[in-house]
Amino acid sequence: MRFLPIFLDLQAGPVLLVGAGDLARAKLRLLVAAGAHVRWYVNDGQHDVSGLNAAELARIERVDGNPLAADLSGVVAVLCAGAGEIGPAMSARAKAIGLPVNVMDDLSHSTFVFPAVVDRGDVVVAVGTGGTSPVVARRVRERIEAALPARIGELASFIGRWRKSIHSRIPEFSLRRRFWERVVDGSIGALVLAGRTDEAEAALKDIRDASAFAGAQATGKPEGSVALVGAGPGDPDLLTIRALRALQDADVVFYDELVSPEVLDRARRDAVRIPVGRRVGKPGIGQAAINELMIEAARAGQRAVRLKGGDPFVFGRGGEEVDALRQAGVAYSVVPGISAALGAAAQFEVPLTFRREALRITFLTAHKARDAETVDWSTLTDEKMTVVVYMGLTAASSIRAGLLAAGRSPQTPVGVFARVTRPEAEGVVGTLDALPDLVDKIAGGPAILIIGDVVARSASFRDSNLNQIVSELMDAAE
Structure with a gap:
């Protein structure tokens, strides 16, 4: 910028x-x-x-x-x-x-x-491209114009008339912010946007206990909560609307190592951001300590977001965190996210299921070779099953050995897809017998493996086979 x-x-x-x-x-x-x-x-x-x-x-x-x-x-x-x-x-x-x-x-x-300007009275939105493309700025402005309510400026003016009065009744900033969020998101805001300002004024005057309306506890602190939010595989445009709202409402964000900076930038600017994740082979905070941080934040009246790469309930320990929050009596919610498997499938055109060809999907994690060795590979030899392996780069040799020993064909199509949905995403495709060599071509994770006949339907696999055929023909001609 x-x-x-x-x-x-x-x-x-x-x-x-x-x-x-x-x-x-x-x-x-x-x-x-x-x-x-x-x-x-x-x-x-x-x-x-x-x-x-x-x-x-x-x-x-x-x-x-x-x-x-x-x-x-x-x-x-x-x-x-x-x-x-x-x-x-x-x-x-x-x-x-x-x-x-x-x-x-x-x-x-x-x-x-x-900038290109959206003017709604007291609400003004400026869209800029650094002077490089006014046409792009105008197109963005047009979309914002269509999305913003016509009376959003009137709502801002309405709140402005009441700010001093509410400030004197609710001195605590965080509680006051929640009061206005309830006004904007609730029936009073809806009345203003519908042009029924007199009714909205009357409804606001009828609020006798402003602190209770804002959700204060008996201690005078706001009620805290935790949202387990799926950040998706990296592209911020893949965040759900609920995820964006949670990030914008957060007082504190506990985020994983795999959460991209672009996704983290969608959090409220003044939210405290605390890294709690770790990558394979690197030290990091333990799960018990993460649970305690979330509980402490909620008990202090904060709205905490536990931001996880992918989906909280797909190898994200979301279930363990829900158990801890339940036992602590802390209010929580779960916001699903797009898992890396779905992101890779969409980006590299790998249909995880295909009629009469791939009827089942199995998701497993094998981020350490010894974990891979404990898998019952005999259950994964069905040719009509797509196998998706999370965190499988370091275990590629064990995965290949396990599947081949169990009877899966060495010519089974395989894809290795890294940093999916991000600008630096890359993928290589080949066959099961060459899996370790495919992994060596990837410049680091995070990555997932997709194993099954459906990989052959990807554009990358078709291009790879065509290149191989051309190479063999050229060798024969020589």
Whole structure:
């Protein structure tokens, strides 16, 4: 992020606009809509203000003369649109005294850029692309426009009118935040969004015990809870809506090593983030200590999120954590996530089941060779069974040996898929007898193995076989 989004108070002083033509007029309309007083220098002598109403015209000061000699004292910002060669010179003047400056379509001479704006009164959403693609910003804005309720600004204004009153009744910040969350997410917020503000005002006035409404305990602390949240295999766009809400509501996030930074960035900015996971072969905090951290956070009135790679209940020890939370009498919820197996299957086009071809799926974990040796491989030899192995990189040789000894064909298609759904994802495919060699081609985990005929239906397997056939034909020709 090169440009930090900020909101300027354009009513704190005049804005200097330099330029002419349609580009300058477009900026002029945007500025007066924000309530700015605009001091407008044109470089073609034409102050065309057609289309503006009387109130907007009153905020425009049309100035003749050289803008390079303009008095910049008290000016909030400088904008150049359609200013030609004057733009860089005005930029130098503004920068010399620390004024924000934008020269349209010229990032090198700009200290800020204009975002695409969604305006809902007191709710304003700014979408930026760092000045690289205004069209992309507009497309994002269009989607936000469609998703936001028309009266969301009225809801913000409604809350603003009550803030001081509620602040005096609920001095504790965390409890006050929960009070407003219940207002926004509940029936009162729905009334405002439906245009029934008078009823919403009456409903808020009827709340006698604001702390109880916010969910305070007898001690005056808010009620704590724990959400076990599946982070999925890495792509933040695969988080569920419930997972996003839990992350945005969290006071503290206990996250695994496998949770990607992009997913963790979806948590509330001021949430405390505590790493509690570990990778294979590395020391880490024990499960009992993790359980105790979650319980302590909930008993302190915090909303804790236990953020896990994949799904909490697929080799994520979610069941153990639920048992601990139950015994401690702590409120909890479970938010499922997309498991790595499903992420790999989708990304690399491996159908885990296929009619009359793959009728069953078995998921197992074998992150250590000795664990692999304890598996009853005879139950996994059915040709119509897809076997998915989590954390199987270090046990690849034992997995191959176990399946071959039990009678699975050495030509069974196999895929090794690492860091699935992430930009650096990679996969290699081949056959069971070559499994250790396939693993050696992967540049580290986390990774899963998919074993079964369905792997042959992936585009990667077809391409691999085609390359092999071409190579053999070329060798024969030589």
